[in-house]
Amino acid sequence: MGAGKTTVAGLLAEAWGVSVRDTDHDVERAEGRTISDIFVDSGEAEFRRLEREAVAAALASHDGVLALGGGAVLDPGTRELLAGHEVVFLRVGLADAVKRVGLGTSRPLLLGNVRGQIKALLDERTPIYESVATLVVDTDGRTPEDVAGDIDATLTRNRS
Known part of the structure; x- marks a missing residue:
């Protein structure tokens, strides 16, 4: 959350001449409602199921850059789907995440103490992201732009 996934994905897609796809947008489009509404109306478990389906569909049909929601890899099924693919974790620290997300946010997992919630999410998720x-x-x-440039250089070097 606040790492710049969507922005960096767009920059990489542009640099590589491919399309970009965001599974959060796919879920919202398929459901006809926002992620916040899905969380409130149907719960996190249902959202994660929808998200896993969106990731599976995107991996099967999309050959460009794919941006996943910040909690996508919490689902073991989604982690299995990602095996064998290039997966980039954009690591963000607490101070930068809070600055980027803001304290007046509509993100469903940040109700209440935003800084405390972001810290808890980072503590919980970072080991999973790294794995x-x-x-x-x-x-x-x-x-x-700097982040995308590093990713581009590293992935291009690794493919050579």
């Missing part, structure tokens, strides 16, 4: 990632890139204090 799935084939590349980890720090984003603190960096522009999306």
Whole structure:
């Protein structure tokens, strides 16, 4: 959350001449409602199921850059789907995440103490992100362009 996934994905897609797809947008489009509404009306478990289906569909049909929601890899089925794919974890620290997300947010998992909730999410999720990632890139204090440039250079070098 606040790492710049959607922005960096767009920059990479542009640099590589491919399309970009965001599974959060796929879920919202398929359901005809926002992620916040899905969380409130149907619960997190249902959202994660919908998200897993969106990731599976995108991996099967999309050959560009794919941006996943921040909690996608919490689902073991989604982690299995990602095996064998290049997965980049955009690591963000607490201070930068709070600055980027803001304290007046409509994100469903940040009700109440935003800073405390972000810290709890980072503490819970970081080991999972690292276990799935084939590349980890720090984003603190960096522009999306710098982050995308590092990813591009590393992945291009690894493919050579």
